[in-house]
Amino acid sequence: MATHLGLRGKSIATLLLAFLLALVPAVLIGWMAVEEVRRHFATAYAEQYTLLxxxxxxxxxxxxxxxxxxxANSVVTREWLRQPEDPERRARFLAEAEGFRQQFGSNAYFTIDHATQDYYFADQRSEALTPHYRLDAEEPQDAWYFSTMASTSTYNIKVSHDRVLERTMLWVNVKVRDSGELLGLAGGALDLEEFLASVIRTEAPGLTSMIVDPRGILQAHPDQSRLALGAISNPLDADSQQRIQSSIDDAQQREALRQAMQAVIRRPGDIRAIDVEIDGAPRLLSVGYIPELQWLLVTTLDMQSAPIVEGxxxxxxxxxxxxxxxxxxxxFAFATHRLILAPLQHLTLSARTIASGDYRPRLPTQRHDEIGELSQAFSHMARQVxxxxxxxxxxxxxxxxxLENANAAMAAAHQQLDDSIQYASIIQRAILPDMQLCEHLVAHHAVLWKPRDTVGGDFYVFRATQHGYLIGVVDCAGHGVPGAMMTMLARAIIDxxxxxxxxxxxxxxLNEIDRQSRQLLPEAQLPSSxxxxxxxxxAWVETACQQLTYAGAKLDLYASDGNQLEHLKGHKRALGHRRQARYTNQQLPLHPGWRYYLCSDGFLDQAGGRHGFGFGNRRFEALIRSQAAAPLDAQLAAFEQALNEYQGPHSQRDDITLLIFCTESDVTEPVPHRPPSPSQG
Incomplete structure (x- = not known):
């Protein structure tokens, strides 16, 4: 049993609520202030770290x-490049170059003789100064040298992979000139892997550094598997996982990163910071541009891990x-009890007396405050009650x-409505050609007629003549009583x-029925709804010629002997469609052992299965193949069982009609079926 709070408990609860209402905003405001301070310092921290x-x-x-x-400007270097074969100049160059080699970051240097285009490279393992290879203007990988020599700049810095040395390095290329004449290139190199590893290696908690090129291709990253090593020489070799953009799922954040990268490229020295989610985790990202290397340094800061503000x-x-x-x-609670709660306890006892049925007022009305006014109001209320x-x-x-009279009238009206619908069902069943089918086709037909409501908009037709018989299925728009009324009109038009x-x-x-229906129900005079x-x-079945002629408007004819299946499609437009169609006949030879199927869209569109999809043509055709050789009554039971099992708990969506017929009941040797041949009606 639930415990009801008295006025004392409610007042205490109200005080506690007021306490929470005062505390929660204070905590939220304080938390927002702390977060704003954290973000301010985090942004400054990330920008300063990026600059560092x-x-x-x-x-x-x-x-x-x-x-x-x-x-490159050394006199010894220039003298040697003028006469590389001179032993004395070579010896002086080797001695001086060895001193430079020991000072270069990777203990290596290179020189290129512009006259012969020989490429020299020396590191701590080199024993003699011999050309490693000769540059070729026709080689695309050597084009960098010729473009560098043709440029007006005195030096350039580039990252590339030397195909002969099989080393990826950061090369510093300085032109060697003597009296205005170009003698070649010389310079040092930094091992790219060691250089990048020293940059991204950091012990600062919550900070991750990476280097990308202007396209976003990762050049340095703590996760070595994400580096675009092949993209150093060819950016097109980088896949999507080797770009920084692949770490950001949100398209707007990727666009913000692109704009920040463009901004720092336009203004070297600036640092831009944006909020992003990298691999699903929130991060503060700062980016800066290094024009000497044409690289961008990207730093991500985890504000939860970084020691920004001590909490x-x-x-x-x-x-x-x-x-x-x-x-x-x-x-406040003590004062409330003394001034309000204690007087109200007496008022509560008096109110309980009134609630028990004694309406004589015994309330304290002598007070001249709100409690007294409340007592007087209770006295007045007692008289009114x-x-x-x-x-x-x-x-x-x-x-x-x-209410009893209204319920009786509603029950009578409901009974009259049920009686009317049942009577309408009897009338609608009377227009179905069941007797004619039993008289002419005997056991060569089977019908599943299942209106969604007691009456519906589906029916089937049969008309026998001396030369054959006409059989078909009609699906009128609507269901229930409106659909049933349409079936009466449609039956009259068909007759x-x-x-x-x-x-x-x-x-x-079909063309005549379409014309008459448009004449009786002009579209311009009907509401659009x-x-x-x-x-x-x-289908016209002419048994003497063993020929079937079919025409359909959005209804198809299926034929099968269990092994083969023929599908004659009806026209894609229904009768009465706003765009009038011309319907044509399709012919199909009749063979023993073949069954012919007509069904309304209520069967094919019935929702069911795991996802509530329609029954569908494929499932219907598979069911035909599996049941075509069985007797018609067994087929009908199998079709109904399959539909019910597929439908499951889903409600019936539309009226359902399935009509199966054949030319004979027993078949001993099925005959292969020829494909249908179209002909004009």
Whole structure:
């Protein structure tokens, strides 16, 4: 049993609620302030760290550039490049170059003789100064040298993979000139892997550094599997996982990153910071541009892991705030009890007396405050309750009698409506040609007619003549009573069309039925919400010629012997469609052992299965193949069982009609079926 709080409990609960309402905004505001401070310091921290990392990158490159310039401008280097075969000049060059080699970052240097285009490379393992290979202007991989020599700049810095040396390095290329004449290139190199590893290696918690090129291709990353090593020489070799954009799922955040990268490229020295989610985790991303290398340094900061703002002082402050608010609440509760709750206890006892049925006022009305006014109001209420109690039973009796009469009238109206619908069902069943089918086809037909409601918009037709018989299925727009009314009109139109056109030309019948329905139900005079179209499939069976002629409007004919299956498709437009169609006949030879199937879309569209999809043509055709050799009554039971099992708990969506017929009941040797041949109706 639930415990109901009294006024004392509610007042205490109200005080606690006021306490929470005061505490929660204070905590939220304080938390927002702390977060804003954290973000401010985090942004400054990330930007300063990015600038520091950029300096760490540019410092060794600047040192390498200064050494390379001295090396290229050395008199000994220029003298040797003028006469590389001179032993004395070679010896002096080797001695001086060895000193430069020991100062270069990777203990290696290179020179290129512009006259012979010989490429020299020396490191700590080199024993003699011999050309490693000769540059070729026709080689695409050597084009960098010729473009460098043709440029007006005195040096350039590039990252490339030397195909002969099989080394990927950061090369500092300085032109060697003597009296304005180009003698070649010289310079040092930094091992790219060691250089990048020293840059991205950091012990700062929550910080991750990576280097990308202007396209976003990763050049340095803590996860070596994501590096685009092949993209150093050809950016097209990088896949999507080797780009920084692949770590960001949100398209707007990727666009913000692209704009930030473009902004820092336009203004080197600036740092841009944006909020992103990398691999699903929120990060503060800062990016800066290194124009000497044409690289961008990207730093991501996890503000939860980085020591931005210490939070240990927050909880003592929160505890002090709670203590102050708790003390104020206790003082307020004591005052409320003395001034309000104690007087109201007496008022509560008096109110309970009134609730028990004693309406004589025994309330404290001598007070001249809100409690006194409340007591006077209770006294007035007691008199009013006594008056209303006397009249209540009479009013309840009168209302009960009125409700009983209304329920009786509703039950009678409902019974009349049910009787009318049942009578309409009897009338609709009377237009179905069951007797004619049993008389002419005997056991060579089977029908499943299943309206969604008691009456529906589906029916089937049969008309026998001296030369054959016409059989078909009609699906009128709508279901229930409106659909049943449409079936009566459609049956009359079909009978009139048969009387005019005969039964042996299904296409002519469809065209005539379409014309008459448009004449009786002009589209311009009907509301747009009312549909008057009909789906019809008609088959003329001429047993003497062993020929079947079919024409359909959105209804198809299936034929099968269990091994083969033929599918004659009806026209894609229904009768009464706003765009009028011309319907044509399709012919099919009759063979023993073949069964022929017509069904409305209620069967094919019935929702069911795991996902509530329609039954579908494929499932229907598979069911035909599996049941075509069985007796018709067994087939009908199998079709109905399959539909019910597929439908499961789903409600019936539309009226369902399935008509199966054949030329004979027993088949001993099926005959292969020829494909249908179209002909004009």
């Amino acid at each position: 990392q950029m300096q760490r990158i540019t410092a060794p490159v600047s040192r390498e550039l200064a050494l390379s310039r001295r090396f 240990r002082w927050f909880w003592p402050l929160l505890g002090a705030l709670i203590l102050v608010l708790g003390s104020l609440t206790a003082a 006594a008056d209303h109690t006397r009249n209540l039973e009479a009013q309840v009796h009168e209302r009960t009698r009125e 009139h069309a048969i009387a005019q056109q005969g039964a042996d030309d299904p296409a002519a019948l 009312i549909a008057t179209n009909m789906d019809i499939g008609l």
